[in-house]
Amino acid sequence: MMKLPLGYRYAAVYAGIRKTVKDDLALIVSDLPAATAGVFTQNRACAAPVRLCQRHLKISRGTASAILVNAGNANCATRTGEKVAAVTAKAVAKMQGIPINQVLVASTGVIGVELDASLILKALPALRNRLSSSNFEQVSRAIMTTDTRPKTAWAEVELARGAVNLAGMTKGAGMIMPMMATTLGFILTDAATSAATLRGMLREACEHSYNRISVDGDTSTNDTVLLLANGASGNKITKKDQENFLGALTHLMQDLAQQIVRDGEGARKLVTIEVEGARTDQDAARLARTIANSPLVKTAIAGSDPNWGRILCAAGNAGVAFEPSKVDIYFQQVRVCREGLAAPFDEESLTQKLNEKDVAIRFVIRGKGRGWARFWTCDFTEEYIKINGSYRT
Amino acid sequence: MMKLPLGYRYAAVYAGIRKTVKDDLALIVSDLPAATAGVFTQNRACAAPVRLCQRHLKISRGTASAILVNAGNANCATRTGEKVAAVTAKAVAKMQGIPINQVLVASTGVIGVELDASLILKALPALRNRLSSSNFEQVSRAIMTTDTRPKTAWAEVELARGAVNLAGMTKGAGMIMPMMATTLGFILTDAATSAATLRGMLREACEHSYNRISVDGDTSTNDTVLLLANGASGNKITKKDQENFLGALTHLMQDLAQQIVRDGEGARKLVTIEVEGARTDQDAARLARTIANSPLVKTAIAGSDPNWGRILCAAGNAGVAFEPSKVDIYFQQVRVCREGLAAPFDEESLTQKLNEKDVAIRFVIRGKGRGWARFWTCDFTEEYIKINGSYRT
Numbered sequence: 001m002m003k004l005p006l007g008y009r010y011a012a013v014y015a016g017i018r019k020t021v022k023d024d025l026a027l028i029v030s031d032l033p034a035a036t037a038g039v040f041t042q043n044r045a046c047a048a049p050v051r052l053c054q055r056h057l058k059i060s061r062g063t064a065s066a067i068l069v070n071a072g073n074a075n076c077a078t079r080t081g082e083k084v085a086a087v088t089a090k091a092v093a094k095m096q097g098i099p100i101n102q103v104l105v106a107s108t109g110v111i112g113v114e115l116d117a118s119l120i121l122k123a124l125p126a127l128r129n130r131l132s133s134s135n136f137e138q139v140s141r142a143i144m145t146t147d148t149r150p151k152t153a154w155a156e157v158e159l160a161r162g163a164v165n166l167a168g169m170t171k172g173a174g175m176i177m178p179m180m181a182t183t184l185g186f187i188l189t190d191a192a193t194s195a196a197t198l199r200g201m202l203r204e205a206c207e208h209s210y211n212r213i214s215v216d217g218d219t220s221t222n223d224t225v226l227l228l229a230n231g232a233s234g235n236k237i238t239k240k241d242q243e244n245f246l247g248a249l250t251h252l253m254q255d256l257a258q259q260i261v262r263d264g265e266g267a268r269k270l271v272t273i274e275v276e277g278a279r280t281d282q283d284a285a286r287l288a289r290t291i292a293n294s295p296l297v298k299t300a301i302a303g304s305d306p307n308w309g310r311i312l313c314a315a316g317n318a319g320v321a322f323e324p325s326k327v328d329i330y331f332q333q334v335r336v337c338r339e340g341l342a343a344p345f346d347e348e349s350l351t352q353k354l355n356e357k358d359v360a361i362r363f364v365i366r367g368k369g370r371g372w373a374r375f376w377t378c379d380f381t382e383e384y385i386k387i388n389g390s391y392r393t
Numbered sequence: 394m395m396k397l398p399l400g401y402r403y404a405a406v407y408a409g410i411r412k413t414v415k416d417d418l419a420l421i422v423s424d425l426p427a428a429t430a431g432v433f434t435q436n437r438a439c440a441a442p443v444r445l446c447q448r449h450l451k452i453s454r455g456t457a458s459a460i461l462v463n464a465g466n467a468n469c470a471t472r473t474g475e476k477v478a479a480v481t482a483k484a485v486a487k488m489q490g491i492p493i494n495q496v497l498v499a500s501t502g503v504i505g506v507e508l509d510a511s512l513i514l515k516a517l518p519a520l521r522n523r524l525s526s527s528n529f530e531q532v533s534r535a536i537m538t539t540d541t542r543p544k545t546a547w548a549e550v551e552l553a554r555g556a557v558n559l560a561g562m563t564k565g566a567g568m569i570m571p572m573m574a575t576t577l578g579f580i581l582t583d584a585a586t587s588a589a590t591l592r593g594m595l596r597e598a599c600e601h602s603y604n605r606i607s608v609d610g611d612t613s614t615n616d617t618v619l620l621l622a623n624g625a626s627g628n629k630i631t632k633k634d635q636e637n638f639l640g641a642l643t644h645l646m647q648d649l650a651q652q653i654v655r656d657g658e659g660a661r662k663l664v665t666i667e668v669e670g671a672r673t674d675q676d677a678a679r680l681a682r683t684i685a686n687s688p689l690v691k692t693a694i695a696g697s698d699p700n701w702g703r704i705l706c707a708a709g710n711a712g713v714a715f716e717p718s719k720v721d722i723y724f725q726q727v728r729v730c731r732e733g734l735a736a737p738f739d740e741e742s743l744t745q746k747l748n749e750k751d752v753a754i755r756f757v758i759r760g761k762g763r764g765w766a767r768f769w770t771c772d773f774t775e776e777y778i779k780i781n782g783s784y785r786t
Contacts, residue, residue, distance in 0.1 A: 044714070045705045112734070296781060309503070312614075313438060317436055382778045384688075
């Protein structure tokens with residue numbers, strides 16, 4: 001059983017934003033103002049709710065009490081985007097009796113279609129009535145778009161002064177969807193800490209989780225991950241606790257990020273790519289990312305083909321200096337390339353191993369380099385094209 | 394009818410490098426030492442023949458008399474790669490009575506499998522016997538791998554002192570193939586010019602042709618484009634002629650490059666992307682490239698879906714500064730997005746227009762920017778996955 005952090009309540013309703021009758025509006029509130037950190041899309045065409053979150057977090061110096069989130073419409077590239085975000089945030093603030101800058105909003109769904117604020121305003125009373133500490137699961141379902149299943153994770157961390165809990169939810173079946181966009185992630189904890197500490201930890205954990213996954217290499221216009229710490233457990237994260245807490249946070253966020261990849265459009269396999277021996281961790285991450293984004297690597301994995309030539313070729317395009325003749329490549333712990341050349345292996349048995357749902361690729365550069373990175377992607381199947389090539393309507 | 398440049402001879406034979414009995418070895422010779430320029434893959438894991446070409450062109454200060462090219466094996470990531478390239482080049486030099494550094498070699502096909510030099514050495518006498526000025530077409534067929542058709546182009550240019558001819562051939566059905574790699578291009582002219590001038594012109598023309606196409610965003614380990622000018626027409630490219638000649642060369646190389654995209658794996662459509670109003674041409678090219686490489690854009694085009702949200706989202710990921718609210722987007726000359734927002738259009742009629750074999754996308758940033766770029770790509774169909782997901786054997 002998931003042990004939820006103290007001091008948070010959740011609600012979800014169907015507001016009529018999407019056509020299918022399925023919850024599409026959700027509210028998360030913290031009973032105490034929570035220290036809050038956010039990471040957002042780097043996309044130039046970022047959506048109105050992203051800009052509102054950035055503005056509010058700046059004004060509030062990293063505190064928030066409520067997150068309003070809708071699915072079915074990204075509120076991006078719309079005439080009324082800014083206004084809809086502001087008006088709905090204001091209504092939540094009034095309803096909850098909190099300053100407007102303590103309300104954050106997030107949207108996911110179709111781009112370029114006006115979001116009707118009145119649908120949200122009308123549904124707010126119902127949302128308030130349903131607020132309950134036990135509706136976490138309902139909210140995780142309300143934020144789904146083309147996801148085939150909800151994605152949640154939790155953790156308990158023993159701090160010096162007592163235990164605290166973390167719970168997270170996320171959505172996304174790839175960075176992109178048919179006319180859909182967005183990865184959203186909400187992580188809540190009842191630990192107490194400052195917004196500045198929280199920001200540093202979120203950035204660090206994100207670098208090793210959400211920033212290390214790819215379904216198709218596209219960054220959406222709405223990506224938002226928020227981390228709230230309301231202190232309801234009464235336990236502060238001391239300096240000594242930080243490493244411990246960061247470890248649990250990173251682990252939880254990796255869990256969520258992997259669930260996204262596993263649910264990637266058309267995906268049948270979760271592929272873990274490890275790069276070792278690069279000059280720096282950054283170089284290693286760049287190599288891993290380029291391998292993960294190569295359609296030729298991803299289609300080979302769909303076909304259970306230990307095609308190391310494609311891995312080497314993709315790595316060669318990463319813009320990172322390395323000596324191909326020092327590279328060993330492993331599929332499922334079986335070495336198929338040694339010092340840049342074909343290594344003998346039992347093809348039949350390896351093909352069978354590659355039919356598993358989890359595929360591991362190791363790219364090892366021999367020598368003194370200590371740069372290391374791990375990255376997750378999925379295989380690339382005909383189903384992906386079917387999903388994304390289909391007409392919007 | 395193609396009017397071939399003077400002073401070149403061609404030959405192709407089946408040497409047994411690939412399993413299918415189909416010419417796989419070809420020789421192009423220039424009767425006079427030709428000023429020669431080359432552009433090569435930027436991939437770190439570049440193949441032995443690429444390294445040999447770079448070395449020989451440096452030593453010979455940009456002159457060549459023969460190009461030996463094989464299909465069916467990329468001679469890349471192999472134990473004997475350097476040796477095979479050197480031994481076969483040497484044998485051609487001896488046979489033709491020319492210095493070894495005047496021989497260039499190129500390979501395309503499987504990566505990581507040893508190329509048997511003896512197959513090539515045995516076939517050389519047959520190649521010499523077949524050398525003829527009329528075998529251009531045969532050579533263009535011998536260099537094919539998964540290409541469905543040969544790709545050639547030619548041009549006649551009126552210089553101040555008389556006419557010269559250009560003829561080019563290329564191969565590639567995408568930058569990548571099932572365990573295959575490589576785009577090759579050979580362009581021959583009977584104009585007279587220096588190697589330095591030729592290098593400058595090849596680089597410039599390549600920037601607007603081969604460097605502006607993408608099937609799947611992967612750069613192969615063997616990419617090679619060579620331009621030879623043997624002066625057999627007796628007509629020198631004067632300073633005044635340069636713009637004229639460069640125009641014809643660029644046009645010819647764009648023709649070849651477009652043939653590659655049109656023959657892209659699984660492709661049904663040639664997509665021309667034009668970006669206007671960026672700060673610089675470089676920014677425009679980067680925007681166009683990012684749009685062209687986005688699986689979400691390419692699948693939408695396969696589905697004849699004027700999905701401008703995906704274009705805007707892809708552009709936002711290009712790492713280029715622009716204001717989304719100043720962007721207009723056109724599909725087939727129909728404006729679907731105006732100043733970053735949905736523009737009204739007749740959906741049915743546009744969908745019909747998008748069923749054409751040629752799709753045009755314009756991405757216009759309003760304002761004072763003069764940066765412009767054109768880029769070609771193809772749509773992304775289920776057939777691509779079928780071709781690349783299939784098992785190597």
